[in-house]
Amino acid sequence: MTTLDPGPGPELKPRLPDRRAWPLLLALALGGVLIYLLRPILMPFLTGALLAYLADPLADRLERLRLNRTFAVIVVFTGLSLVGVGALLLLLPMLGSQLDSLRSLLPQVVDWVHQVGLPWLRTHAGVGIESLDLATLRGAIAEHWQSTSSFAASVVAQATSSGLALAGLLANLALIPVVTFYLLRDWDVLIARIRDLLPRRMEPIISTLAGECNEVVAAFLRGQLLVMLALGVIYAFGLWLLGLDLALLVGMLAGIASIVPYLGFIVGIGSAALATVFQFSDWLMPLGLVCGVFLVGQLLESLLLTPLLVGDRIGLHPVAVIFAVLAGGQLFGFSGILLALPIAAIIMVLLRHAHDRYLRSSLYGEPRVGGEQQDSEY
Structure with missing residues (x-):
């Protein structure tokens, strides 16, 4: 029984990157350098x-x-x-x-x-x-x-000593x-106008990614800021009712630290307990009430504030939040701190899509049957 030789198949050429993307990449790189120089x-x-x-x-x-x-x-x-x-x-x-x-x-x-x-x-x-x-x-x-x-007078004196710096x-x-x-x-x-400037071939996917990034950034910035504000008010008001002299200072510190999950609770209850011990001679009962204030605040955050104001759309790990804030401050100062968390949220969305594409690629393994897409859980 003879078999037919199919002959040489079509020559497969490696797919070269689209040269039309290089101007866009170059513009992004130059924009990043310009932002760094103008920081x-x-x-x-x-x-x-x-x-x-x-x-x-x-x-x-x-x-x-x-x-x-x-x-x-x-x-x-x-x-x-x-x-x-x-x-x-x-x-x-x-x-x-x-x-x-x-x-x-x-x-x-x-x-x-x-x-x-x-x-x-x-x-x-x-x-x-x-x-x-x-x-x-x-x-x-x-x-x-x-x-x-x-202290305020010394700050004003130092600021006015240099007219250019003050201006x-x-x-x-x-x-x-x-x-x-x-x-x-x-x-x-x-x-x-930004959407109109996007290349028409890339506009749908960029708009989709931008929508997801906006959802995550909005949930984090608007939602988390409201959670921090609410926790600061709850802690400060509860400590004020207990008669703690540093109620507002401790409450604000705990609210700001709440940008990292559980850090506000740890910082707040530690500083409030220390202030309680040194303010009250019979500090055992006030210390128990301080712990009660922070437990109530933590319960309200977990059961009401975070589900209502933030939801589960962020997914930023606490270590990633800390690293983003420190890296932004190191690279760009106060401006970097402002941009750190929004950029971290955007990078998270892009990495999620890159991860899904990698799981569907031949580099990872056999392509899934029918090109089915399954969302990864994070």
Whole structure:
């Protein structure tokens, strides 16, 4: 039985990368270099863009009520400005008094460590820290932790000593509301123009990815910021009801630290317990009530705040959050901190799609039958 020789098949040539993509990649690389070089002046623009992004849904809602876009932006901008200024006027005096209380508390903490903490460690754990010069530490605290009024005066004196630096600081602060207003007014127009500039062949996939990135970033920024604010208010109000002198300071610290899951609870309950022990002579009952405040706050966060305000759309690991903030601050300073978490969320979405494509590729293994796509769980 003879077999037919099929002969040589069609020659398979390796697929070369599309050369039309190189100009786009080059433009992205040059844009990244330009942003890095201009990082000293980016702070007001990035802050304004972030505020405009956060406030855009409010302006869109007012537009759906048949308000003109400019008038809707004026209403949103005025309301947010009044809330911000009112919060500063209300909180700054309270924070000043609590910082003075903290200044008077720190030497007591150092004395307790010297008289009680170190002897207990030496007796029960056999650990001695003779090299720790607590007297010098106490003197440094007394010297550098001045009252808030003198501290503010020294900051103003240092700022006014350089007229150019003061002018630059005031210009940056004045630019933030201006940039925020104009970006908020033209936000939808800018997004539409960017979409029109995309290559038509790539526009559908880029729009899909951009929509997912927007969902994740919005959930994290708007949702997580609201969770942090709510937790700060809950902790501060609960500690204030208990009569803790540093209630507002500890509550704000715990709320800010809540950007990393469970870190706000750990930092808050630790600092509140320390402040309670040194404020109350009979501290056992107040300490139990402080723990109750933070347990209530943690339950509200897990059962109500996070599911309602954030949902399960973020997926950023706590270690990734910490690394993103530190890396952004190291590379770009305060501007990098503003951009760190949005960029980390966008990278997470892109990596998720790259992971799915890799699982469906021949590089990973045999292609799935029928090209079925299964979402990976993270």
